[in-house]
Amino acid sequence: MSDIHVDLGQDAPVRTSPGPRKIVIDPVTRVEGHGKVTIRLNEAGEVEQARFHIVEFRGFERFIQGRMYWEVPVIVQRLCGICPVSHHLCAAKAMDIVAGVDQVTPTADKMRRLMHYGQVLQSNAVNFFHLASPDLLLGFEAPVAQRNIIGVIEAFPEVGKWAIMIRKFGQQVIAATGGRRIHPRLCIPGGVNQNLSVESRDALRGDVDQIIRWCCDALELHKRFVHTHEELHATFASFPSNYMSLVGADGAMDLYDGTLKAIDATGAPIFEGVRPDQYRDYMIEEVRSWSYMKFPHIRSLGREDGWYRVGPLAQMNCCAFIGTPIAEAARKDFMAQAGGGLVHATLAYHWARVISMIHCAEVIKGLLFDDDLQGDDLVVTGDRRPEGVAIIEAPRGTLLHHYQVDDHDQVTMANLIVSTTNNNEAMNRSVTKVAIDDLTGHEITEGLLNHIEVAIRAYDPCLSCATHALGDMPLIVTLEDADGAVIATRVKE
Amino acid sequence: MTPATLSPERQRGAPMPPMQPRVLILGYGNPGRQDDGLGPAASAQIEALGLPNVTAYENYQLNIEDALDVADHDVVWFIDAARSGPSPFAVEPIAPAASLEFTSHLVRPEAILAMAHQYYGAAPQAFLVGIRGYEFEFVEALTPAAADNLQRAVEMLKERLSASQPSAAS
Numbered sequence: 001m002s003d004i005h006v007d008l009g010q011d012a013p014v015r016t017s018p019g020p021r022k023i024v025i026d027p028v029t030r031v032e033g034h035g036k037v038t039i040r041l042n043e044a045g046e047v048e049q050a051r052f053h054i055v056e057f058r059g060f061e062r063f064i065q066g067r068m069y070w071e072v073p074v075i076v077q078r079l080c081g082i083c084p085v086s087h088h089l090c091a092a093k094a095m096d097i098v099a100g101v102d103q104v105t106p107t108a109d110k111m112r113r114l115m116h117y118g119q120v121l122q123s124n125a126v127n128f129f130h131l132a133s134p135d136l137l138l139g140f141e142a143p144v145a146q147r148n149i150i151g152v153i154e155a156f157p158e159v160g161k162w163a164i165m166i167r168k169f170g171q172q173v174i175a176a177t178g179g180r181r182i183h184p185r186l187c188i189p190g191g192v193n194q195n196l197s198v199e200s201r202d203a204l205r206g207d208v209d210q211i212i213r214w215c216c217d218a219l220e221l222h223k224r225f226v227h228t229h230e231e232l233h234a235t236f237a238s239f240p241s242n243y244m245s246l247v248g249a250d251g252a253m254d255l256y257d258g259t260l261k262a263i264d265a266t267g268a269p270i271f272e273g274v275r276p277d278q279y280r281d282y283m284i285e286e287v288r289s290w291s292y293m294k295f296p297h298i299r300s301l302g303r304e305d306g307w308y309r310v311g312p313l314a315q316m317n318c319c320a321f322i323g324t325p326i327a328e329a330a331r332k333d334f335m336a337q338a339g340g341g342l343v344h345a346t347l348a349y350h351w352a353r354v355i356s357m358i359h360c361a362e363v364i365k366g367l368l369f370d371d372d373l374q375g376d377d378l379v380v381t382g383d384r385r386p387e388g389v390a391i392i393e394a395p396r397g398t399l400l401h402h403y404q405v406d407d408h409d410q411v412t413m414a415n416l417i418v419s420t421t422n423n424n425e426a427m428n429r430s431v432t433k434v435a436i437d438d439l440t441g442h443e444i445t446e447g448l449l450n451h452i453e454v455a456i457r458a459y460d461p462c463l464s465c466a467t468h469a470l471g472d473m474p475l476i477v478t479l480e481d482a483d484g485a486v487i488a489t490r491v492k493e
Numbered sequence: 494m495t496p497a498t499l500s501p502e503r504q505r506g507a508p509m510p511p512m513q514p515r516v517l518i519l520g521y522g523n524p525g526r527q528d529d530g531l532g533p534a535a536s537a538q539i540e541a542l543g544l545p546n547v548t549a550y551e552n553y554q555l556n557i558e559d560a561l562d563v564a565d566h567d568v569v570w571f572i573d574a575a576r577s578g579p580s581p582f583a584v585e586p587i588a589p590a591a592s593l594e595f596t597s598h599l600v601r602p603e604a605i606l607a608m609a610h611q612y613y614g615a616a617p618q619a620f621l622v623g624i625r626g627y628e629f630e631f632v633e634a635l636t637p638a639a640a641d642n643l644q645r646a647v648e649m650l651k652e653r654l655s656a657s658q659p660s661a662a663s
Contacts, residue, residue, distance in 0.1 A: 075525070078523055078524070078525030078526070078553075082556075126556065126557060129557075150591035151591065153611050154611070160611065164557060164558055164608070167556070171558060
């Protein structure tokens with residue numbers, strides 16, 4: 001047993017010492033969940049690298065240890081205030097395996113899918129409307145005082161309605177499937193607790209077509225931005241990369257289940273058909289001293305070349321098609337910008353995110369007309385197993401849960417690779433690209449700070465496990481010389 | 494208050510008997526992170542009182558659709574844990590103020606008020622209660638000191654909610 005202290009405010013190594021095992025995270029960093037960007041210059045005064053430091057969940061994995069395995073799908077909702085449902089579902093899938101269940105009933109599978117697509121829809125709506133649209137619709141250089149959702153509503157009154165109502169609809173889907181909008185408890189190992197009531201189904205049926213139309217309207221609005229800013233859209237914080245996501249057995253986009261596929265920057269497969277339980281054969285999770293986050297990479301490509309991107313952009317690049325008509329037409333239009341290759345533009349995350357919203361709404365509509373959701377066969381049982389691994393595509397990308405459970409039904413090991421971790425190196429690269437393009441001299445200008453934020457927003461990193469006690473949550477940018485001495489610091493409150 | 498929520502009598506400007514303000518309690522934080530659960534704990538205790546015209550919600554964090562609930566109330570109390578500041582708690586009136594963060598994992602109460610005002614024309618009286626917390630580790634329990642602060646804050650809220658016109662205090 002040991003103490004582990006991680007000071008994210010410095011490039012300090014993890015320190016361990018004898019005694020009871022206790023994870024101590026620098027309080028300011030942990031509680032405020034702030035982001036810190038460090039830009040390091042070389043001796044010639046040029047940008048050598050930039051790093052985006054944020055807090056992530058390693059401590060939570062130990063929090064799960066000792067818990068009864070059937071409790072875990074509920075407990076893991078503590079991980080994230082934005083996407084608790086993603087963790088709920090991923091843990092449930094892993095615990096299906098532990099419970100000896102390889103296939104849940106059609107009602108259970110479709111209830112979970114309905115909840116998942118409702119979650120992805122509402123989370124992507126928050127990102128797109130609340131976080132991205134001020135930059136995209138008002139312009140990167142718009143005054144800070146105006147570049148926010150209120151400024152967007154003033155300029156585009158309908159956008160405010162789309163934002164809130166799409167988000168609300170997604171929450172209603174979650175409440176209808178999980179019994180309540182907060183802390184839903186749909187899943188148990190091997191199945192679900194309830195089916196979908198006819199009353200809930202009919203209420204959601206009444207709204208879903210309007211939701212699809214609003215998502216399509218949002219897509220058209222976003223495309224107007226793209227077509228009037230083609231150069232900016234193609235180049236801002238952008239670079240070729242590998243991509244990874246789940247895909248269905250037929251290569252279709254599948255956000256809930258399937259196998260892992262990774263492709264290189266040309267679109268050539270690195271691996272495909274990888275089952276969740278095989279992930280360690282194909283991926284390595286590296287720990288670096290200066291960050292609390294892990295750096296996963298593709299084993300066959302090694303540390304330097306094996307990093308990749310996940311999330312809506314990766315989902316578009318990896319899938320062969322989308323199985324719903326409006327989203328598939330939008331995907332073809334989206335991919336056409338690459339002229340037969342992959343789309344590497346970092347800002348294209350937002351475009352892909354809106355297509356994903358359309359797909360989610362279409363899937364939800366299809367499920368609402370599927371009578372299996374009113375079925376009564378909810379749970380399957382099996383012979384207990386010691387281990388379970390599951391993967392889903394959460395709103396920000398690939399999410400993996402891996403558990404080992406002892407003969408007393410207690411979790412002895414938990415390993416989580418969350419979407420933000422998968423995008424860790426990519427976020428560093430995007431920030432580095434911005435720094436190279438925008439840094440002049442030794443001053444962190446308002447423009448540089450803005451552009452760094454715009455780059456980070458494309459990935460919408462998950463911070464600090466929903467812990468955000470009252471206090472500021474700033475973005476801190478520090479400029480260092482080749483010896484690590486601080487040249488300048490600027491804080492975005 | 495949105496026009497749609499006004500009763501026909503009030504829309505006509507007819508004399509009305511004194512009305513209890515509709516009060517919303519929004520307690521937020523993560524109960525799995527020790528004293529970060531102060532907000533939800535306060536909200537749960539207020540909800541358990543079953544006070545008329547008082548609605549209490551809890552969540553891990555504020556989200557944009559909270560603007561809908563905020564717009565439907567006359568008085569809103571946002572309750573969060575405070576990592577610094579006075580014990581047992583502090584209260585401050587807050588006003589609409591839009592902001593743009595670098596992550597959707599942060600939505601400030603002022604931004605929720607701004608959305609409620611901009612989109613629904615609602616301008617409820619709003620307060621932010623910061624209950625002092627001390628430990629934020631992976632533990633599902635409040636520290637004893639934070640639990641004491643919670644009780645003091647809940648007592649204050651009970652007093653305020655019993656009054657027809659809440660006002661800021663600390």
